[in-house]
Structure formats: structure tokens, C-alpha cells
């Protein structure tokens with residue numbers, strides 16, 4: 001598993017190439033920017049939100065937006081960390097992990113939005129869902145999928161693994177323990 005800081009560095013490094021995918025694949029600068037932004041969103045909407053303790057993403061929000069919003073962000077993702085085992089395919093598999101995280105935001109976010117609207121206006125409304133076929137939303141999502149795919153690769157590659165022993169030694173130790 002690569003550390004949170006390495007994940008952030010990796011995401012920053014690929015943001016421009018991923019932006020170019022949107023630029024050439026979509027309709028020029030707006031789609032390119034949306035794609036790069038989606039990739040950078042991966043720093044905050046990280047697959048590692050599946051851990052129960054404070055992650056790099058939560059630490060960043062805490063630092064940038066302050067204690068109050070940081071605490072809300074942490075609380076919002078706490079059930080996600082509780083439900084999904086760390087580095088399970090539900091959070092880390094490319095595409096699937098991204099889609100489940102988006103659905104989680106809409107599930108829990110939708111309930112909270114409904115309750116908030118109910119408290120203020122006396123009747124609940126559903127959280128408006130972006131039109132994913134709109135080019136900007138579509139390329140943002142593609143950018144996020146790229147960031148999550150890189151995260152997965154970095155977690156899987158032995159190069160970044162934070163272990164004292166290389167993977168083959170740990171396999172031998174497991175076998176002959």
C-alpha cells in the first residue's frame with residue numbers, strides 16, 4: 001500500500017496527462033479542464049476513505065476548510081470506512097470503486113439533503129443529480145476514474161508497498177510459518 005502522501009503526489013503528476021485525455025477525447029479546453037479537475041478530485045474522494053481513522057483526504061479538508069467542516073467530512077465518510085474493509089474491491093477496484101463512492105455520496109448526501117430541506121421548508125426534496133451525459137460531468141467522472149485507477153495500481157505495485165519485507169519474502173513467510 002502506498003502512503004497517502006505518495007497517492008497525492010501520483011495524482012498531481014497525472015493530472016495534466018489526464019486533462020489531455022479530456023482535451024483530445026472531448027471538446028477541447030472545457031472538457032480537458034473538467035477531466036483534470038476530476039483527476040484532482042481523487043485526492044479528496046480517495047479510495048482510502050475506506051479506513052476508519054483519519055485519512056490524508058480527511059486531514060486535508062480539516063486543514064483547508066477548518067475544524068468544523070473537517071469534522072462534518074469525517075463524520076460523512078465514517079460509515080463508509082466502517083462498512084467497507086480497507087482495500088476491498090468495493091472501494092479500490094477501478095471503475096467499480098469510483099461508482100460505489102459516487103452512489104454513497106448520493107445515498108447518504110440525499111438523505112441528509114432531504115432531512116435538511118424538510119427541516120427548513122416543511123417538505124423534502126431530492127438531491128439534484130448531475131446529468132452524467134453532460135460533457136463536463138462525464139469528463140470529470142472519467143478524470144476521477146483515472147485517479148482511482150492510479151491509486152489501485154500504486155496499492156498493488158510492490159514498489160510502493162510499505163512493508164519491511166518484499167512481497168515474495170512475505171509470501172514465503174506465510175507459507176512456512
Ligand SMILES: [Zn+2]
Pocket residue numbers: 001047048087092151155
Ligand atoms: Zn488505497
